[in-house]
Amino acid sequence: MLGLGKKDAVLLGIVAALTILAPFIFNPFPVNSAMAQFNAGYPDLLQRFVIFGIFAIGYNLLFGLTGYLSFGHAAFLGVGSYAAVWMFKLLSMNVLPAIVLSVIAAGLFAVIIGYISLRRSGIYFAILTLAFAQMTYALAYSVLTPITGGETGLQLALNDPRILGAGPSPDGNLPVPSLFGLEMSDSVQLSMGDWLFTFSAGYYFSALVMLVAFYMAIRIFRSPFGMMLRAIKSNQQRMNYTGLNARPYTLMAFVISGMYAGLAGGLMASMDPLAGAERMYWTASGEVVLMTILGGVGTLIGPVLGAGLIKYMENIISKINADILHGWFAFMPDGLEDFIVAIIYPFIGKGWHLTLGIIFMAVVIFLPGGLVEGGQRIARLFRRRKTNAGGTDDTGSSSSNDPAE
C-alpha cells in the first residue's frame, strides 16, 4: 500500500487511527470526575501534540539517521512561524500558502546554515548550529524588529494590506486563519452522557499534515537515500574511502529536517497567528532533542511518542497542585498523607521540569533507545515467557522483530 512494506503500512495505519480518534482516546474520563484533569482531549493540546510531533519527526531525520546532533533546530521553527504570519499579513488568511511559504523559507535558511555547519561534525557541529540559532534569536530580538516584531512578537493588525481575502470582520475583529473558508478555530462538540468530546478543524488539519509528514518520513527511512544516511552515521570515514562524498547527503538531510521544522512553525502560526523570538531560544532546540531521545532516536514512531509525552506532561503535570494531591491521598492517615504529599510536591506544578529532567536522565542512562526500546524489551520479555511455556526454543525470532524500525 502506498509503496510501503506490510509492517510500515500497519504502523502508518495505527498512527492514522490514533490521530483520528485522538479526541476520544485522550478524553477517557467524564467531565465531572476527579480524574478529568488527566484528559488531554482539548484542541489546544492535541494540536501541540501533532505539531511538535512533526517537528520531532523532522529532527529525527537528521539526528536519528545521520547522527549529527543539532542544537539549533528551533531557529527553523521560528523562521517558519514568521514566514507564515507574514503571509497572513500580506496575502490571505488561507493557511495553505502560508504553510508552503514557511516550508520554503525554512528550507532556504537551512541550506545556508547547513552548508556552513556541516563542514564540521560531532560537538563542533552542535556548537555551530547552536551559535547560528542564538544569532538568529538575538537578531530577531534586536535589529530585525521591523520584520519580527521584536519583543512583542509578530502579530496580525487591523490595517494589514492583505491582497486576497478578508480584512477585519464587520465587528472589527481580526480575521482568523482558514482553509478555503473553514476556520481553524472551528470546532464541533459532542456530548455523550458525562463525556464531552471536542472536534476541532485546526486539529484535524494539523493531524492530516502530520500523517503526510509521517508517511514521507517512512519513505525516506526506507529509501536508498535513508540507507546512505545510516551508512554515514555508522562510519563516515569508510564512506569517504569508497569514494563517496557524504556532504551532499548530510546537507540534504539537514535541509529536509529544517523544512519539517518550518512546516511545524507554519502550522503553529496557522493555529494561532502570532510568532515570537522566544520560539527560537536554544532551550526550545533542547526540547526537541529531549522529545526525540525520550521517544527513541532513529525509530519512526519514537519522536511522535516523545513529543506527545513531553507536551502531555507539560500541560497535565504542571496543572496538579497541592490541594489535588491532598484530595488523592485523603484516604490515608493524616501524618502519612502529609508526608507523601510533601515528597511528591516538588515534582508537580511548577516543578514539572524536574520530573522531565529526571525522566530524561533515566532514559539516557538506562534506555538509550528511548520509549520504543522500552516497549521492545517488554515485548521480548513476554515473547520469551510464551516460548518457554510452549516448551520450544525459538531464539531466532526474539532478536529479529522490531516493530518500529
Added chain:
Amino acid sequence: MDAIILQILNGLDKGSAYALIALGLTLIFGTLGVVNFAHGALFMIGAFCAVTLSRLLNSSYTVIDETKTDFLGNPLKVDMPYVIDWFGPEFGAGLIDWAVPLSILFAIPIMILIGVIMERGLIKHFYARPHADQILVTFGLAIVLQEIIKYYYGANPIPTPAPEAFKGSFDFGQLIGLEVNQIIYPYWRLVYFAFAAVVIGSVFAFLQFTTFGMVVRAGMADRETVQLLGINIDRRFTIMFGIAAAVAGLAGVMYAPITSPNYHMGMDFLVLSFVVVVVGGMGSLPGAVLAGFLLGILESFASMGAVIDLLPGINQIIIYLVAIVILLTRPRGLMGRKGVMEE
C-alpha cells in the same frame, strides 16, 4: 584612548567569568574526555553557595529592645542575628558584611564534593559512550540541578551585596594619569578580575609545579602509559573533576554581587562558555583562558555606541560570529592540540 581602556576594563569581568568556566570545562574535557553540559549549573550552584552563607549569617532571633519604642509606644522588636550575639556587634556585623568573600571557604569543599559525587555517581558510566550521550545526560543533569535550586530558592533573583568596603566605584583614569571622571570603574569588578587571575594562576601552578599536577598532565597526554606505570590515574582524574567544579563554583560565588543569582544564570553562561572553549581549542587550558578574556573584551567593544551605530545588533552576536569564523578557518581553535576531538 580612554574609551578603549574603558571597554577593555568592562570586558574583563565578563571575560574573567568566561575564562574560569571555560577553564573548568577544558580541565574536564582534557582529563576525562567528557563534554560537560552541567558545568553552567555548577557555576550557578557556586553563586547560590554565596546566597546560602549570607542567609545563614543573617539568621536571627527576635529580641525586645527596651530602649526603643515603635510608633504605638510598645517596646520595639529587633531581629538579632546569632553571629552578632555570639561574636559581639563589631566582629559579627563584619562577618555578615563579608559574607560573599567568606563563601569562598564555604564553597570550595562543597563544590569539590559535588564534583566528585557527580563524576563517581554518573559521569563515570559514560566514558565508553558517544559524546552525544555525554552531552545529553549532563544536559539532563543541568535541568535537574537548576530545578532543585529553583524549588528551594524560588525563581526570583536574590540580591547578594558585596562587602561595604568594595561598594561603589573609583576613578581608574586618574590612577593612570588621565583626567578626572574619564574612567569610572566599580571596585568589585576589579576584585573579580584579580580573583580570577589568582584562581587561574593557582590552577596552572598546581598543574605545573606539583607532582600530582605532573601526573595529571602525563595522564592527559597518554592515559594508558601512565596506568601501565602503576598509577591510579582514575582517582586523580576524579579529583581534577572536583577541582574543575570548584573553579566553576568560585567563579559563581564571586559573581553573585555582579548579577543577583537566579536559577537559570548557569544556562546563560554555559552556551557562551562552550563557544569560548571551542574558540580556544578543545583541550587547551591556555586557549580557554585566552579565548575567555578575548571574547569578553570583544563583546564589550562591540557594545560601544559608535560600533552599534555602524553595525546595529553586533553586540548581540559578536561572540557567535567570531566562533563561526574561527571554527571554519582554524578547525582546532586558537590553541587546540593536534589529535584532540578532530572529527
